[in-house]
């Protein structure tokens with residue numbers, strides 16, 4: 026019997042809900058499914074900050090609205106977690122059975138974590154084995170999330186009438202939705218630019234090697250425009266959309282342009298520094314491509330600027346690389362969202378499911 030799964034991405038500007046239908050469990054594990062529903066509902070500014078729900082009622086209302094648009098066949102949802110406080114780091118551990126490894130994880134990693142073991146949820150995703158002279162070592166990604174981070178998010182999901190069956194890392198969902206074809210065999214940097222956060226995942230042959238969350242995104246440019254022109258955030262947002270990083274013909278908008286360009290440049294610098302860090306920690310291994318997603322990636326001129334700064338080809342990502350668009354949903358319902366919903370789609374399948 027077909028399995029339906031919901032993926033819910035709780036962003037600081039909107040919630041995005043995706044429903045995917047899988048023919049069976051195997052298809053769910055490999056992400057071979059049909060996108061049967063999608064909705065994006067805006068939330069009031071301030072009701073979700075830095076990945077954490079602040080106003081449970083407001084976010085629950087938005088989720089409920091998204092549910093009524095999708096009218097899903099299931100209430101089972103997987104939510105994502107992503108914040109600067111979530112530690113996602115590559116580590117090497119002595120090879121041992123997974124069950125033993127998971128139970129010994131707290132002792133193995135307590136020295137490398139900046140937070141108390143008792144207050145965090147730990148996990149380890151193996152990505153490869155390294156053969157040493159005497160013993161082999163398991164390489165993988167350690168995840169440590171503060172327990173308190175998702176508690177409000179779970180409340181909001183519950184209040185909206187959905188049942189959380191899994192909590193996954195946004196960064197993993199981001200790549201899972203997009204890893205297809207050529208991207209699965211190369212060294213690719215996936216960069217998702219949101220309003221408050223930017224997630225960077227560098228993958229080598231389909232395996233995540235470096236994950237970084239920057240607490241910066243499109244809102245910084247909006248705020249800078251609002252300050253420069255003494256206007257409200259809504260007006261500033263419109264101006265930002267119109268001019269982006271390109272010099273405006275209207276001289277009155279020059280201060281807005283300067284504010285946007287400065288903010289975008291500092292974000293691009295931070296992204297590029299992450300690329301340099303990756304290469305210097307991996308014997309100079311070069312990143313071959315950059316794939317950008319998220320609302321912030323649409324800032325005019327940003328992709329070009331990132332390409333120049335990193336000297337790498339930059340393209341928009343495809344959130345639907347692994348799924349087909351259901352005929353009932355129709356291509357029109359998701360047109361324009363190709364580069365905007367990788368997390369919601371990627372949450373519907375994979376390990377956490």
Ligand SMILES: Nc1ncnc2c1ncn2[C@@H]1O[C@H](COP(=O)(O)OP(=O)(O)OP(=O)(O)O)[C@@H](O)[C@H]1O
Pocket residue numbers: 035036037038039076218219220221222223242243244247262265266318319320321322323324325
């Ligand atoms: N066409 C555009 N030009 C410039 N910026 C844009 C455009 N479209 C969206 N944005 C910006 O993208 C940001 C929202 O991105 P996204 O939808 O990925 O955010 P989010 O997932 O809600 O936020 P976060 O993940 O940071 O919590 C906003 O800052 C918005 O101004």
Ligand SMILES: [Mg+2]
Pocket residue numbers: 034035036037219220319
């Ligand atoms: Mg987001």
